[in-house]
Each structure stands twice: as structure tokens, then as C-alpha cells.
Amino acid sequence: MSFRVISDKVAKFMMVMAATWAFILTFIIMADIIGRGVFNDPVQGVREIVANSIVIIVFLQAGYAIRSRSMLSADFLIDHFPPWARRTTLALGYLLGVAFFVLIIWGGWQLAIDSWVGGEFEGEGALRVPSWPTRFMILFGSALAIVNYVVMAYLDVVRPGDANGAADTRDAWFRPAPKP
Numbered sequence: 001m002s003f004r005v006i007s008d009k010v011a012k013f014m015m016v017m018a019a020t021w022a023f024i025l026t027f028i029i030m031a032d033i034i035g036r037g038v039f040n041d042p043v044q045g046v047r048e049i050v051a052n053s054i055v056i057i058v059f060l061q062a063g064y065a066i067r068s069r070s071m072l073s074a075d076f077l078i079d080h081f082p083p084w085a086r087r088t089t090l091a092l093g094y095l096l097g098v099a100f101f102v103l104i105i106w107g108g109w110q111l112a113i114d115s116w117v118g119g120e121f122e123g124e125g126a127l128r129v130p131s132w133p134t135r136f137m138i139l140f141g142s143a144l145a146i147v148n149y150v151v152m153a154y155l156d157v158v159r160p161g162d163a164n165g166a167a168d169t170r171d172a173w174f175r176p177a178p179k180p
Contacts, residue, residue, distance in 0.1 A: 007151050011063040011144060018060035025053050045127025052122065052134040059141025066097065066148040087157050094153040101142040101149070112136050 028046060036042040065071055073093070078086055112135035114120070121128040 014060045015064035018057045048123035048129040056137045063144035063148045091157045094149045097149045101145045104142045
């Protein structure tokens with residue numbers, strides 16, 4: 001099994017996990033709304049759970065969004081570039097994406113360790129939610145994003161097609177690659 005296939009499977013699995021957690025989160029929010037409106041007794045800690053969950057969901061889905069080419073891009077413009085300019089533009093975009101997520105890891109690593117060692121929690125009263133899972137999911141999601149930017153750079157820049165200029169069809173099950 002190739003590195004690309006493993007990366008794709010991990011990205012899809014993380015996306016499914018995020019979607020599942022978002023679905024479960026809707027029931028938690030609904031229980032809070034019903035408890036608040038009908039019984040005048042809201043579910044304790046929903047605000048903290050939702051705040052941490054949204055961050056986790058975003059970073060769990062970042063790798064899949066990158067790999068499925070769902071990140072914002074100006075395809076209408078890039079499609080009109082000659083092949084060498086298209087590859088150069090894609091390379092620059094992937095490099096900036098890698099740099100962005102490297103900076104997130106660099107800036108968040110010590111905070112995640114401190115949160116775990118120091119027992120950092122969010123919320124007061126009945127429910128206190130630990131902060132370290134969120135901080136480590138940011139790091140994990142950022143690392144997966146970096147891996148997927150590298151995979152995309154390999155597919156689109158290093159080997160954009162065969163000698164005849166045909167696109168790599170092994171990537172078609174995600175989304176079509178840009179025209180070579």
C-alpha cells in the first residue's frame with residue numbers, strides 16, 4: 001500500500017469521525033435547547049463541549065478538504081495558465097499551505113504539552129472539559145494537512161502526468177486533478 005493510499009484512508013477516516021461527532025453534537029445541543037425551554041434546566045457544560053468540538057471538527061476535516069481539492073482556489077484562472085506556470089502556482093500554494101500548518105504545530109506544541117501536564121480545563125461548576133484533547137487534535141489535524149499538501153504537490157507538481165501529458169487517473173476517486 002502506497003503512502004498516498006494510506007494518507008487518503010486516514011483523511012477519509014478523520015472526516016467520517018468529524019461528521020459523526022458533528023451529528024452527535026446536534027443531539028447534545030438539541031437536548032440543551034429542550035432542557036432550557038421546556039424544563040428551565042439546561043444541560044450543563046454544553047457551551048464548553050460545543051466550543052471545543054467545533055475546533056476539533058475543523059482540524060479533523062482539514063486533511064480531507066485539502067486532499068479532495070475543496071480548499072479555496074482560483075481554478076478559473078489557473079486553468080488558463082500554461083503547464084509550467086500552473087505547476088509553479090500550485091507548488092507555491094502547496095508550499096504556503098505547508099508553511100501555515102507547520103507554524104500552527106510550532107506555535108501549539110508547547111501549549112498542548114503544558115495543557116496536558118498542567119491539567120488545563122475549560123468551564124466552571126458542574127462540568128469541566130479538559131483542554132488538552134482539543135490542543136492535540138489541532139496538532140494532529142495540522143500534521144495530516146501537511147502530509148496531504150505534500151501528497152498533492154507530488155501528484156500535481158512532481159509528476160503531473162505521463163510523457164504524453166495524460167493526467168494521473170489514480171487520483172480520480174477523490175476529485176479530478178487540474179488539467180496538465
